Amino acid sequence: MSGLHIKDISMRFDLPNGGSVQALQNVTLDLKEGDLMSVLGPSGCGKTTLLNIVAGFLAPTEGEIELGGKTVKGPGAERGMVFQQGALFEWMSVRENVAFGPKMKGEKEFDYAENVDHLLDVVGLQDFKEKAIYELSGGMQQRVALARCLANDPDVILMDEPLGALDALTREKMQGLVLKLWKETGKTIILITHSVEEALLLGERLLVMAPRPGRIHKEYRLPFAELGVGADLREVKKHPDYNSTREEILSMIWNMEEEIMGRTEASV
Ligand SMILES: Nc1ncnc2c1ncn2[C@@H]1O[C@H](COP(=O)(O)OP(=O)(O)OP(=O)(O)O)[C@@H](O)[C@H]1O
Numbered sequence: 001m002s003g004l005h006i007k008d009i010s011m012r013f014d015l016p017n018g019g020s021v022q023a024l025q026n027v028t029l030d031l032k033e034g035d036l037m038s039v040l041g042p043s044g045c046g047k048t049t050l051l052n053i054v055a056g057f058l059a060p061t062e063g064e065i066e067l068g069g070k071t072v073k074g075p076g077a078e079r080g081m082v083f084q085q086g087a088l089f090e091w092m093s094v095r096e097n098v099a100f101g102p103k104m105k106g107e108k109e110f111d112y113a114e115n116v117d118h119l120l121d122v123v124g125l126q127d128f129k130e131k132a133i134y135e136l137s138g139g140m141q142q143r144v145a146l147a148r149c150l151a152n153d154p155d156v157i158l159m160d161e162p163l164g165a166l167d168a169l170t171r172e173k174m175q176g177l178v179l180k181l182w183k184e185t186g187k188t189i190i191l192i193t194h195s196v197e198e199a200l201l202l203g204e205r206l207l208v209m210a211p212r213p214g215r216i217h218k219e220y221r222l223p224f225a226e227l228g229v230g231a232d233l234r235e236v237k238k239h240p241d242y243n244s245t246r247e248e249i250l251s252m253i254w255n256m257e258e259e260i261m262g263r264t265e266a267s268v
Pocket residue numbers: 013014015021022023041042043044045046047048049050214
């Protein structure tokens with residue numbers, strides 16, 4: 001893969017009442033192989049729309065996505081998606097869920113079985129391979145979702161609030177796992193989150209988006225993801241720049257939301 005290029009993307013949704021919503025306007029972004037980017041921004045700033053366009057689920061009104069020199073024209077195995085709730089196959093075992101992609105590609109079990117076992121070990125599910133999905137906790141289900149995504153060996157992993165439904169402790173453990181997977185696999189990862197703390201920890205690049213129209217507001221390059229690999233994330237949060245960057249971003253998003261509220265109240 002020679003990089004992911006988001007080239008001057010705009011997205012307008014036409015509404016049934018004849019109006020329209022400009023969900024994204026002129027978004028341009030280049031990611032190189034192995035980049036870990038988190039995306040933050042107030043509700044409605046187009047984060048999910050952007051991810052869906054990169055995934056190929058939506059075609060932009062203007063602009064294009066290029067991955068490895070090829071224009072994205074729809075979904076493809078080189079882009080894996082992890083959702084907030086695992087979107088797993090409830091009736092299959094953990095192992096069957098992870099093996100699903102390679103099986104659908106027509107690979108022989110003999111060829112993929114070892115990798116599936118390895119991935120389940122990597123995400124810490126070695127003792128749960130034969131369990132049914134409904135027997136697992138939310139955190140474990142997200143581990144399955146990560147392993148299932150990796151089993152397809154995508155170049156780019158797109159995560160839409162992957163840890164948003166988890167309790168605080170499980171979420172912290174999973175943040176460590178995301179960092180470990182990023183380092184060990186060298187995949188390019190884009191992760192949407194509503195948590196400023198999570199965005200700081202899981203973004204060596206952190207993108208703040210602004211709404212109406214959805215656009216890039218500011219990008220940060222941060223040391224915390226690199227420092228967090230294999231480390232205690234609570235220690236990373238003691239870095240002298242962590243709190244100041246968090247406060248800066250919180251104020252930025254707070255001000256955007258105040259502005260939206262002001263506009264909404266003025267228009268009532
Ligand atoms: N299918 C659609 N039809 C009409 N409008 C849409 C559609 N999808 C998204 N929008 C609008 O586009 C804008 C961006 O939505 P999007 O879901 O991408 O934002 P977001 O930043 O992911 O929000 P949130 O943080 O609340 O999930 C919003 O105003 C939303 O209402």
